[in-house]
Amino acid sequence: MNPQLEKLYHLAGSSTRRIIGLMSGTSLDGLDIALCRITGSGLTSELSVEQFATVPYSEDFRDEIRSVFARKEIDFQQLCLLNPYIGIRHGHMVLDCLQTWNIPAQDIDLIASHGQTVYHAPKKQHGLTRFPNGTLQIGDGDHIAVTTGIITISDFRQKHVAAGGEGAPVAVYGDYLLFSKKGENRILLNMGGIANFTYLSGSQDAREVFTTDTGPGNILLDAFTRLYFHKPFDENGTLAAAGTPHESLLHALKDHAFFTSDFPKTTGPEVFNIEYVRRAQQQSSTETIEPRDLLATLTRFSADTIADAIKKTIHLDQYHTLYVSGGGAHNRALMGEIQRQVPDFKILPMQELGVAGDAKEAVLFALLANETVAGGAVDFGGRQGVPSITMGKISFPG
Numbered sequence: 191m192n193p194q195l196e197k198l199y200h201l202a203g204s205s206t207r208r209i210i211g212l213m214s215g216t217s218l219d220g221l222d223i224a225l226c227r228i229t230g231s232g233l234t235s236e237l238s239v240e241q242f243a244t245v246p247y248s249e250d251f252r253d254e255i256r257s258v259f260a261r262k263e264i265d266f267q268q269l270c271l272l273n274p275y276i277g278i279r280h281g282h283m284v285l286d287c288l289q290t291w292n293i294p295a296q297d298i299d300l301i302a303s304h305g306q307t308v309y310h311a312p313k314k315q316h317g318l319t320r321f322p323n324g325t326l327q328i329g330d331g332d333h334i335a336v337t338t339g340i341i342t343i344s345d346f347r348q349k350h351v352a353a354g355g356e357g358a359p360v361a362v363y364g365d366y367l368l369f370s371k372k373g374e375n376r377i378l379l380n381m382g383g384i385a386n387f388t389y390l391s392g393s394q395d396a397r398e399v400f401t402t403d404t405g406p407g408n409i410l411l412d413a414f415t416r417l418y419f420h421k422p423f424d425e426n427g428t429l430a431a432a433g434t435p436h437e438s439l440l441h442a443l444k445d446h447a448f449f450t451s452d453f454p455k456t457t458g459p460e461v462f463n464i465e466y467v468r469r470a471q472q473q474s475s476t477e478t479i480e481p482r483d484l485l486a487t488l489t490r491f492s493a494d495t496i497a498d499a500i501k502k503t504i505h506l507d508q509y510h511t512l513y514v515s516g517g518g519a520h521n522r523a524l525m526g527e528i529q530r531q532v533p534d535f536k537i538l539p540m541q542e543l544g545v546a547g548d549a550k551e552a553v554l555f556a557l558l559a560n561e562t563v564a565g566g567a568v569d570f571g572g573r574q575g576v577p578s579i580t581m582g583k584i585s586f587p588g
């Protein structure tokens with residue numbers, strides 16, 4: 191037997207695994223690195239986060255990615271080169287963290303790498319009937335494995351697409367295994383560049399699980415804060431809080447097919463970008479709006495579309511607790527607006543469930559890898575959007 195395969199075989203049979211989850215999302219703020227200890231698999235998985243760090247991307251690295259990010263037309267050589275380059279850079283970021291944490295690479299069983307999404311094209315968005323849903327994550331797993339010497343599982347979203355999904359949201363699998371609780375209806379809202387949520391029924395029945403993207407989270411707020419205030423994001427939402435939302439612009443922003451198409455659905459910066467807002471400004475004759483008022487309007491846009499998606503898909507006559515994660519949880523203007531729209535919900539930070547909100551997505555990829563080697567497919571009842579599968583491709587270091 192190939193010794194690497196043998197190693198993996200033993201790993202699959204052992205009771206506990208140490209897995210590093212890697213996530214770099216649509217905000218391009220950096221690489222989230224979560225070292226997790228996972229015991230068991232499936233609904234009996236027990237996970238503890240031993241270490242967590244976000245390694246910020248340098249402005250140069252961000253610009254390299256931006257040159258191919260969510261663009262229909264790109265320099266193809268740049269994409270070809272970024273695929274190994276991001277893998278190698280991510281590998282080195284892991285090694286640097288391990289050194290800081292004083293943990294030898296040999297003590298790590300697996301890396302679970304999401305990669306960098308560069309383009310997301312669900313059918314509902316591209317509209318080309320002869321093509322399937324499409325999504326592309328780069329930063330190849332072979333390069334991470336060879337750079338770190340650690341078996342790497344990567345490219346999770348393709349199996350989801352192959353099984354009929356849109357390639358996202360995939361956090362739902364880990365959400366269900368780690369955070370569903372008998373007797374409590376939970377909504378786990380993640381506000382990164384794009385916002386999404388998972389609904390976990392208090393029945394704990396996997397077939398009642400629901401997940402969808404809702405539209406923009408921070409992505410438009412970041413873009414206009416950068417443009418007008420030369421800062422990476424609207425810290426704590428203070429700029430938006432100093433402005434006044436503009437109703438006709440808000441109306442124009444919501445006038446898009448994404449918001450009327452059926453749930454579940456996914457989206458990305460291919461749709462929600464600066465040009466999207468500029469078009470809505472033209473449509474509502476608000477081109478000269480004050481930057482703070484624009485941010486206040488965009489904050490309402492995110493909050494309204496998040497609350498609308500929840501109200502349209504979940505029966506609100508029952509008691510619900512909403513747990514928030516992702517960078518948007520730090521934005522008080524956004525959080526305040528969401529609470530105003532679902533006044534009966536108890537809103538708590540993800541931390542209450544034992545995982546820090548900023549670490550959640552990286553942790554969930556570690557859990558997906560754990561399922562790939564030691565678990566199996568949970569039966570979500572063939573429900574559209576949550577295929578019953580395990581995901582990821584395995585890369586050996588040698």
Ligand SMILES: Nc1ncnc2c1ncn2[C@@H]1O[C@H](COP(=O)(O)OP(=O)(O)OP(=O)(O)O)[C@@H](O)[C@H]1O
Pocket residue numbers: 214215216217218219380381382383384385407408409411412422423424425426427515516517518520521522551
């Ligand atoms: N203190 C803060 N105040 C306001 N916003 C914040 C704060 N800290 C982080 N953010 C926001 O969170 C963003 C990063 O969030 P996160 O890392 O969850 O996104 P992501 O994982 O890149 O996106 P996605 O989940 O869509 O892939 C920042 O770009 C910023 O907009």
Ligand SMILES: CC(=O)N[C@H]1[C@@H]2OC[C@@H](O2)[C@@H](O)[C@@H]1O[C@H](C)C(=O)O
Pocket residue numbers: 215216307310325357358359360361362382383384385386403456457458551
């Ligand atoms: C294609 C892609 O990378 N989508 C991301 C993005 O960021 C948030 C939202 O859009 C979500 O659907 C997804 O990530 C999370 C981790 C998911 O798949 O659950």
